[in-house]
Amino acid sequence: MEPQVSPEAPQRQTMAVDVACVGFGPAAAGFLTTLARRLAATDLPALESAATPGAPLQVVCYERADDLGFGVSGVVTRGRGLRAAFPGLDPAQIPMAAPVREEKVLYLLDPVGASRRSATLRAADAALRALRAVLPVEAHALELPWTPAFLHKRDGFVFSMGQLMQWMGAQVMSTGAVQIWPGTPVAEALFEGSGVAGVRLLDQGVDRRGRPEGAYLPGLDVRAALTVVADGPVGAIGRQLDEVLGMPAGHARRDWAVGMKLVVDLPEDTPLRPGTVLHTFGFPEPEIFGFLYVHPDRVASVGIFVPSWFESPARTTYRYLQHYVQHPYLWRWLEGARLRSWGAKSILESGRRAEPLLAGDGFARIGEGSGSTNVLTSSGVDEAFTSGVLLGEAVIALAEGRRPFTRENLLASYAARRRASWIEAEGRVAERARDGFQRGVVSGLVGMALAGLTRGKLALGEEPPHPAEKLGSLEAFYEGKIPAEEIERIRRACAAQGVPLHDALMDRAGWPPIALDGKLLVTHQDALLVGGKVQAPPGYADHVTFARPELCRACRARACVEICSAEALRPGEDGVPTFDREKCVHCGACCWSCSQRLDGTDRVNLQLRAGTGGLHSAEN
């Protein structure tokens, strides 16, 4: 909505470039690396700008976060695309990078006895405990003696996503051929008919509701022959395009997870070697998967994923993460560790099924938001990077041939490259691999194995419904543990205190209190401040609002509040959650956890727009 401005207020300015890229993640890094090398090549004819005649192609990239690499992701990747783009890639040149040395998959038993486990799992747990003398069971964990090859990353790397992005950003910028601007969120795509003619940047100098204040500066309109949408799974521009243009038949964004991670200094006497990779499942809840990656210099990343098919509305990632790190198998290494960094991020786990229109007149989609993530191999960074490389090659071919960035040309150049790529081939194998999780954890794991071993020919389960449909009730989730009337009492008590429900419910369900040590086990707010260094600049509007407050008042789940990675969303006095922009880390989990669908569409009541601020750590 256009804000009301006085006649004396500055007018919206317009600038013309050739290529405007939205977001600087792995996909944009692949795109810009490819394009910048061509633009900087002195032995090839120059690619001329149409926006600035006589100049080379004008390429800009706008990144929401305050610096490059201020996102978060736990990264272990085979790095096939990265190695192809950077032959002889030496991980020693990238801080916190290490080749994978050792990889294990572990089933974690519940030493606390508080998780919700099915009868099948309880029986399996009992059998494992009884047979621990003859099975590889150690510290309440079973090391799987065999895992299928498609899960392995043995020839890959452990990275810090932040450091990898900073390194790639420096490589791109040092060519001098493209410009990357952090701290510059893109508010919306500029449509002309069904095509995109550029982007509008976010207004500055406005109040929480977007109303101009003293230093009002309307967001610049950046006209571009090609807009490259690389703003990730919950990016505002990608979702805008999906809403305006629709998704291809049979495609939808239905399967999600939020990953939350701690980056820690391990104790000085740690036996863990750089390149050690652990994948876990089974604890703190069977639905929650986890990981531990060891970087050089005694630094490790440890985190969990809470999926959209986890039925509990009280799906707090932070509290579960605190219990996860204290699992005996991990705690023997993590006790005495110190928090360095923290963050959270949503992952679009629909994979190829979430692929939108890859290109249209004046735009192209790359990266996670383009459905590139492989949900069978749990690999996304390399796929996103490679999708960017493919678009870079396509754009170079079009520019060299002086052909415009029309839908027809982009489909013939970019989409065709994508269809012929390994991303597509492996994405098709993975397409139905996770459907079994709609029936439960065991079905999900069996389904993944089936899909992987049969190259996608067989799978279990059915396509996921809208995530709102998977959200259960608290009463059902805690059945047998907490009586319904007690849940109602807890609900009223928490509402009176203005706090989320999850801590009270988990305490009551038998999860022990967290003994804060001020080093690794810290309050959620300290994780934000000490770990994520979260902040937001003044002068921008709230980027989380609610379309119809009455739907919030009627909502019993309020999963948006419970899952909020940064406690930015809290219970509001009138039943509508309050939002604190200064705490938000832009993980986007609130968006797919909102259970209030609008008019039967895939849109939900919680409105997530482009915003500023967030994490201020590049170690994630």
Add this chain to the structure above:
Amino acid sequence: MTAGYQIVVLGSVVPDPLQTLEPVATPQGPALKNEAMLPAVLDPWAAHALFEAANLAAKVPGSKVTLVSLGPKAKLQQVMMAVAQKVPLELVALDGPAGGFTDAHEVAVRLAAAVKALPGLDRGRLLLFGGWESASRGAGVTLQLVGERLEIHDQFQGVDQIAVQAGGALEILERVEGGKHQVSVVAGPPAVLGWATGSLPEPKNNPQIGMANMRQVMPALQRAPAAPVGTAGVEFLSVAVPKAQRETRIVKDASPDEIARELVEWISQD
């Protein structure tokens, strides 16, 4: 003043103040642990000086702002992606170490040489701006040393305001004790102004300014000469960061009196 000022701002990068710093010993002397990995910002005092320089330049036609910066090239490049959106500037980059463990005299030698080498330098128009303090070097002595090497005798420190008078003289407000300002009038350039915080807000990001700046900034970074300033002859007996205590509590809408009372109580605990 018809031709405008040549405003040269001296400033470099420091770790983003939100980061956790830890001194470590290296074969090259003391350093900050993981400094290469930490996000960096333009030294906040130098940033104030830069914003004041741009403000003055905008008021006096024909003026030009040049940022002379000695720091690691990769970090300068990173920081310029944010700074170059703020104000129109030209960059002169020197590729060397920045931080609290370089010798201020060596840094001043390099910076003074870079200023002297600026094309078309006119002492009659030169205003040398910088930070009164530094986030990496508490004494803020470098600016004064550069001024001396350039034989600029009118030096002002703790500056909060500059105003151009009708005849071209400059009225300068320097901080003195008791929250007051000392008002000085100098006939005109050359002068050294070490800025305190000034009174200007951080300018908004302006992509058009950024695009224009970057056409000069990237080549400047690519041709940045090596400036290996160090700590030769300096022995560090011990290095420590200030003792930090944190007790986090997020409270909104507390009155200033309540906040002040709690702060006094908290400080009194030690």
